[in-house]
Amino acid sequence: MAAGHDDTGATATAPTPARTSHLMEALAVSKHFRGVHALDGVSLQVAAGEIVGLIGPNGSGKTTLLNVLSGVYAPTSGKVRCDGRQVEGFRPNRIAHMGVGRTFQNIRLFGHLTVRQNVEVGSVSGHASKGVDHRADVDRLLGRFGLAASADVQALNLPYGAQRRVEIARALAGRPYFLLLDEPAAGMNETESDTLLETIMGVRAEFGCGILIVDHDLRLIMRLCERIHVLAEGRTLAEGTPEEVRHDPTVIDVFLGDALKDT
Amino acid sequence: MNRFLHSLYVRNVASTSGLLIGILAIVAVIGALSAGTGSSLTLIIPNFFITVIIVIALQMFTGNSGVVSWGHAAFVGIGAYVTAWLTVPAVIKSDVFRAMPSWLIDAQWSFIPTIVVATLAGTLVAALIGIVLCRMKETAMAMSTLALLVIAHGVYANWFGMTRGAQGVYGLPQNTTLWGAFGFASLAVIVGVMFRDSRVGLRLQASREDPLAAEATGVSVVRSRYIAWVASAALAALCGSVWAQFNLAFDPSQFYYTQVFAVLSMLVIGGMATMSGAIIGAGVVTVLSQILYDIEAGSLFGITVPRISGLQQMILAIVTLLILIYRRNGILSWWELDEWVRKGKERFFPGGRPRGGRPVSGDKEGG
Numbered sequence: 001m002a003a004g005h006d007d008t009g010a011t012a013t014a015p016t017p018a019r020t021s022h023l024m025e026a027l028a029v030s031k032h033f034r035g036v037h038a039l040d041g042v043s044l045q046v047a048a049g050e051i052v053g054l055i056g057p058n059g060s061g062k063t064t065l066l067n068v069l070s071g072v073y074a075p076t077s078g079k080v081r082c083d084g085r086q087v088e089g090f091r092p093n094r095i096a097h098m099g100v101g102r103t104f105q106n107i108r109l110f111g112h113l114t115v116r117q118n119v120e121v122g123s124v125s126g127h128a129s130k131g132v133d134h135r136a137d138v139d140r141l142l143g144r145f146g147l148a149a150s151a152d153v154q155a156l157n158l159p160y161g162a163q164r165r166v167e168i169a170r171a172l173a174g175r176p177y178f179l180l181l182d183e184p185a186a187g188m189n190e191t192e193s194d195t196l197l198e199t200i201m202g203v204r205a206e207f208g209c210g211i212l213i214v215d216h217d218l219r220l221i222m223r224l225c226e227r228i229h230v231l232a233e234g235r236t237l238a239e240g241t242p243e244e245v246r247h248d249p250t251v252i253d254v255f256l257g258d259a260l261k262d263t
Numbered sequence: 264m265n266r267f268l269h270s271l272y273v274r275n276v277a278s279t280s281g282l283l284i285g286i287l288a289i290v291a292v293i294g295a296l297s298a299g300t301g302s303s304l305t306l307i308i309p310n311f312f313i314t315v316i317i318v319i320a321l322q323m324f325t326g327n328s329g330v331v332s333w334g335h336a337a338f339v340g341i342g343a344y345v346t347a348w349l350t351v352p353a354v355i356k357s358d359v360f361r362a363m364p365s366w367l368i369d370a371q372w373s374f375i376p377t378i379v380v381a382t383l384a385g386t387l388v389a390a391l392i393g394i395v396l397c398r399m400k401e402t403a404m405a406m407s408t409l410a411l412l413v414i415a416h417g418v419y420a421n422w423f424g425m426t427r428g429a430q431g432v433y434g435l436p437q438n439t440t441l442w443g444a445f446g447f448a449s450l451a452v453i454v455g456v457m458f459r460d461s462r463v464g465l466r467l468q469a470s471r472e473d474p475l476a477a478e479a480t481g482v483s484v485v486r487s488r489y490i491a492w493v494a495s496a497a498l499a500a501l502c503g504s505v506w507a508q509f510n511l512a513f514d515p516s517q518f519y520y521t522q523v524f525a526v527l528s529m530l531v532i533g534g535m536a537t538m539s540g541a542i543i544g545a546g547v548v549t550v551l552s553q554i555l556y557d558i559e560a561g562s563l564f565g566i567t568v569p570r571i572s573g574l575q576q577m578i579l580a581i582v583t584l585l586i587l588i589y590r591r592n593g594i595l596s597w598w599e600l601d602e603w604v605r606k607g608k609e610r611f612f613p614g615g616r617p618r619g620g621r622p623v624s625g626d627k628e629g630g
Contacts, residue, residue, distance in 0.1 A: 102479050108473045110469045111473075113465075117465060121465055
């Protein structure tokens with residue numbers, strides 16, 4: 001497979017050197033909403049430099065897991081660890097300060113702020129924001145994601161694809177060890193999804209962070225991820241390499257069943 | 264300083280505050296020229312500068328955070344009453360403040376020290392209240408500021424021994440001059456613009472746009488709101504002190520709903536998001552109110568017109584409504600005056616700038 005990130009090689013001064021020791025873990029995490037078991041004892045690990053896919057039918061708890069990992073929800077039970085430190089129940093900003101960045105399923109930019117300001121917020125509020133040349137950092141990220149020309153446009157006036165890129169740039173501006181991407185390929189066609197694949201590969205190479213990606217685009221997930229975690233009805237259905245997951249009969253069953261329901 | 268003003272290059276503090284202070288200076292010169300002519304401008308213009316201070320104070324908090332505060336009049340009140348305690352001559356004090364401790368009766372402070380202490384008093388109260396207030400959700404916080412307004416009014420109206428209740432306070436020395444008011448308004452402009460372009464200001468604006476996304480980006484929304492709340496209340500208390508030393512007498516009804524709505528309407532009309540909006544709003548409402556006041560009194564520019572009482576409030580309400588319907592973000596919407604000027608220049612004299620971009624540095628990779 002062509003790991004197409006030629007463009008990233010040009011950026012010699014990566015803002016954060018590749019890290020190897022960072023680990024984010026969910027340990028037997030459950031989340032119940034008034035009796036609905038959105039998550040039921042799910043365990044998952046993401047290490048620095050690793051791309052992990054999180055897939056499953058609608059309502060299987062993927063976004064809930066991302067929300068628990070990023071502090072939006074406190075889990076009903078179970079633990080979340082960031083580099084060995086227990087962080088479940090922390091506010092999202094504290095978890096962000098542990099080096100966790102994220103994007104949202106339905107893009108959540110700071111709409112009336114300019115693209116540059118959006119990325120700046122990430123840069124000055126991230127976990128390693130002391131002694132950093134924010135201006136250079138922001139400029140580089142804007143250039144890196146093809147946003148330099150629209151730096152002074154209000155974010156809400158950007159086209160959809162560019163807004164997705166701003167969200168990723170904003171998350172990366174905080175120099176995260178882990179990047180959680182919630183359906184970054186939603187609404188994209190095959191060409192755009194291929195570009196996104198290259199972008200995410202490039203981000204890993206350049207920033208060295210561990211990436212957890214939720215998406216329905218199996219074509220993207222299968223090519224992108226080293227490991228895939230399959231959820232169904234809040235439980236782990238399967239876990240393994242793309243090859244293993246692809247041939248897992250239970251996975252085939254759930255996805256095929258889902259596909260049949262749709263027709 | 265550089266750390267504080269991290270985004271100096273994005274929104275040029277110097278150009279925004281320079282232009283706005285320039286405009287205020289022109290108004291001040293008009294005020295100075297009208298001195299001794301018996302014109303009502305000698306009262307209107309210093310009062311306008313004082314209004315500018317309170318509108319900027321409210322902009323710092325509400326404009327940047329998106330959380331409406333109904334309670335800032337309470338801090339104006341604190342500034343005003345502390346000022347009265349410190350400046351009213353001892354002879355009058357023993358009559359006005361029945362329960363005043365003797366050490367305070369003898370105090371008769373000068374202009375600047377009084378303002379400093381009045382501002383600190385407001386800051387202290389805001390710092391205590393803010394601990395609770397800033398942990399609330401947006402709507403709960405707005406409602407609580409309304410409660411604060413009512414509680415503060417209750418204190419001013421009933422703490423007879425120290426406020427003389429509804430009868431009000433008199434006997435303050437006139438320490439605030441036209442140029443003093445202008446100076447403090449200019450200071451407020453600089454503080455407001457710098458605050459908005461500071462890190463805290465930027466984080467606060469992010470939380471206004473999307474509190475959850477801001478938190479996920481590492482912003483402590485509570486902390487950002489707290490800092491803004493305290494800073495903004497400090498400026499409101501300063502305003503109260505400057506105002507009290509210009510008006511010389513006041514009573515609790517001057518720190519209540521009418522004033523709060525007037526200041527909010529200025530922000531809404533001018534545009535909450537910018538300092539220029541706050542000042543333009545203050546200007547528009549001041550001019551409009553004056554014209555309407557004259558009509559109410561039955562004479563406009565020397566011409567006799569039919570008396571219509573209540574016209575002032577009615578027209579202001581209609582203007583506010585029209586702005587809310589047709590120009591929701593106020594006259595200036597999202598850009599400062601100097602940015603509008605630059606935009607206008609670009610439209611009429613296009614000079615190879617990237618489309619939609621404002622002329623700022625750091626656009627190296629731009630197409």
